[in-house]
Amino acid sequence: MTQQNKQKCGIISLMGEPNVGKSTLVNQIIGTKISIVTHKAQTTRTRVRGIKVNKNTQLILVDTPGIFVPKRRLDRAMVSAAWSGFKEADIILFMLDVTRGFSDGARKILQFMIDKPKCDSPVLLLLNKIDRVKRQDLLSLTEKVNTEFSFNKTFMISAEKGSGVSDLLKWLTVNVPFSPWLYPADQLADLPLKGFAAEVTREKLLKRLHQEIPYQLTVEPDVWVEMSDKSIKIHQLIYVSNKRHKAMILGRNGETIKAVSIAARKELKETLNKEIHLFLQIKVRNNWQNEPLRFSNMGLSFID
Ligand SMILES: Nc1nc2c(ncn2[C@@H]2O[C@H](COP(=O)(O)OP(=O)(O)O)[C@@H](O)[C@H]2O)c(=O)[nH]1
Numbered sequence: 302m303t304q305q306n307k308q309k310c311g312i313i314s315l316m317g318e319p320n321v322g323k324s325t326l327v328n329q330i331i332g333t334k335i336s337i338v339t340h341k342a343q344t345t346r347t348r349v350r351g352i353k354v355n356k357n358t359q360l361i362l363v364d365t366p367g368i369f370v371p372k373r374r375l376d377r378a379m380v381s382a383a384w385s386g387f388k389e390a391d392i393i394l395f396m397l398d399v400t401r402g403f404s405d406g407a408r409k410i411l412q413f414m415i416d417k418p419k420c421d422s423p424v425l426l427l428l429n430k431i432d433r434v435k436r437q438d439l440l441s442l443t444e445k446v447n448t449e450f451s452f453n454k455t456f457m458i459s460a461e462k463g464s465g466v467s468d469l470l471k472w473l474t475v476n477v478p479f480s481p482w483l484y485p486a487d488q489l490a491d492l493p494l495k496g497f498a499a500e501v502t503r504e505k506l507l508k509r510l511h512q513e514i515p516y517q518l519t520v521e522p523d524v525w526v527e528m529s530d531k532s533i534k535i536h537q538l539i540y541v542s543n544k545r546h547k548a549m550i551l552g553r554n555g556e557t558i559k560a561v562s563i564a565a566r567k568e569l570k571e572t573l574n575k576e577i578h579l580f581l582q583i584k585v586r587n588n589w590q591n592e593p594l595r596f597s598n599m600g601l602s603f604i605d
C-alpha cells in the first residue's frame with residue numbers, strides 16, 4: 302500500500318464550557334443530527350462520537366458534556382465523561398463562544414488541560430458564533446487568548462452557519478495520524494439508535510420545560526419493535542424525581558407531554574424515514590439520580 306492510500310484515523314475531542322456550540326459543530330460536520338442541541342447549558346450528558354470519512358481519513362469527533370463546576374452526582378459523572386474524552390484524543394479542539402469572550406470558566410479549563418500530563422496532543426482554538434460579533438472584536442479576542450495560552454492554530458467559525466468549518470476539516474484531515482479505521486466506512490455515530498431516539502425526546506422536553514426540571518429528568522429506551530408494515534413501535538420511560546415534576550411534564554390536560562411526543566415522533570420519522578409510534582411513560586423515582594443503573598443507561602460511570 303502506498304503512503305497516499307494508507308488509512309488515517311484520529312480521535313478529536315471537543316472541549317469547552319457548556320453551551321458554547323460543541324454539539325452544533327459535531328452535527329454540522331457529520332451533516333446530520335447525532336447530538337441534541339438546546340439553548341440550555343448541560344444538554345449533552347455523555348460522550349457522543351460522530352464519524353466523518355473523507356477519502357482515506359476517518360475523523361472521530363467526540364462531543365463532550367462540557368466542563369463546569371459539578372454540584373450533584375450526575376454533574377460529576379458528566380464532567381468526568383468530558384475529561385475522559387480529553388484523555389483519549391489525538392487532537393483537542395477547545396471552543397470559546399465569542400459572545401461570552403474569554404470567561405473565567407474557560408480559563409480554568411485551559412489551565413487544567415495544561416496541568417494534565419497528557420497534553421502533548423495538538424490543541425486548536427475554535428472561536429465559535431462569529432456570526433454574532435464584529436470582526437474587530439474577534440481579532441482582539443484571538444490575540445488575548447493566544448498570549449495566555451499557546452495553541453497550535455486558531456479557527457474562527459460559525460458552527461451553526463457552517464462558515465470556517467471546511468478549513469478546520471482540512472487541517473484535521475492532514476494532521477491525524479496514519480492508523481487503521483476504528484469504525485466501518487458507513488457508520489455515522491456510535492450511539493445506538495434506541496439511545497439516540499431517547500435523546501430526541503429529552504431534547505423536546507428540555508425545550509418545553511423551564512428552570513430546574515430539565516436536569517432532574519432522564520429518558521430511557523424501553524420497548525423497540527419493528528412492525529411487519531415497516532413502522533417502528535418505540536416505548537420510552539421518563540424518570541423524574543417527584544410528583545410535581547411529573548405534573549409539569551404532563552401539563553394541563555396532558556398538553557405538554559402530548560406536544561413533546563408529537564415533536565419527537567415527527568423528528569424520528571424524518572430521521573429514520575419510517576412511520577413511528579411513540580409511547581411515553583413517566584415514572585416517579587425519588588432517588589433516580591443515585592441509581593447506578595440510570596447512569597449506566599446514559600453511558601456514564603457511577604461515581605461515589
Ligand atoms: N449564533 C450562533 N449560535 C450558535 C452557534 N453554534 C451554536 N449556537 C447555539 O448555541 C447554543 C448551544 O449550542 P450547543 O451545540 O448545544 O452547545 P454545547 O453545550 O457546547 O454542546 C444553541 O442554542 C445553538 O443553537 C453559532 O455558530 N452561531
Ligand SMILES: [Mg+2]
Pocket residue numbers: 320323324325336337338344345364365366
Ligand atoms: Mg452539547
